[in-house]
Amino acid sequence: MKILAPIDGSRKSLQALRYAVNLAEKIDAQVVVLNVQIESDVTIVEPISWDAPVLKKRAEKVFSLAKQELEGSKVNVEYKMLQGDPSKEIIKYADGQKFDMVVIGAHGLTGIREFLLGSVANKVSRHSMVPVLIVK
Ligand SMILES: Nc1ncnc2c1ncn2[C@@H]1O[C@H](COP(=O)(O)OP(=O)(O)OP(=O)(O)O)[C@@H](O)[C@H]1O
Numbered sequence: 001m002k003i004l005a006p007i008d009g010s011r012k013s014l015q016a017l018r019y020a021v022n023l024a025e026k027i028d029a030q031v032v033v034l035n036v037q038i039e040s041d042v043t044i045v046e047p048i049s050w051d052a053p054v055l056k057k058r059a060e061k062v063f064s065l066a067k068q069e070l071e072g073s074k075v076n077v078e079y080k081m082l083q084g085d086p087s088k089e090i091i092k093y094a095d096g097q098k099f100d101m102v103v104i105g106a107h108g109l110t111g112i113r114e115f116l117l118g119s120v121a122n123k124v125s126r127h128s129m130v131p132v133l134i135v136k
Pocket residue numbers: 005006007008010012013014016034035036037038086103104105106107108109110111112117118119120121122
């Protein structure tokens with residue numbers, strides 16, 4: 001079994017990742033942690049250099065939070081960075097790589113509680129071919 005855990009570095013996404021890993025431990029599954037970097041986020045800060053190294057560095061920061069969260073876990077965890085639109089990339093990757101499940105947070109970095117779900121959680125749960133588990 002393969003579980004996809006997309007994270008944006010938010011508290012809620014790390015909570016979802018922990019849920020994914022606890023589940024993976026029980027069913028002997030593998031977990032892939034995915035972070036999607038949005039090019040336009042970087043252009044605001046640094047107009048000319050939204051190149052691969054910059055995006056990679058930003059993803060590494062997010063992954064280091066995940067590694068802290070998962071310290072001591074025995075589950076097989078891999079880390080993957082993609083760039084583009086988060087919901088589109090998550091949906092494409094989950095389907096293309098034949099994951100059995102996506103475990104995603106209900107909210108992310110924006111975290112506006114009035115909405116039932118953030119836009120990424122909403123789009124992934126509606127359009128993914130792969131079953132989606134939303135951690136509230
Ligand atoms: N860039 C990303 N890369 C990987 N996973 C992401 C990314 N953005 C969001 N996610 C996943 O989606 C979950 C929900 O985040 P979402 O972005 O939908 O909520 P939000 O940030 O509160 O609202 P919005 O982005 O719509 O303003 C996160 O907990 C995380 O699991």
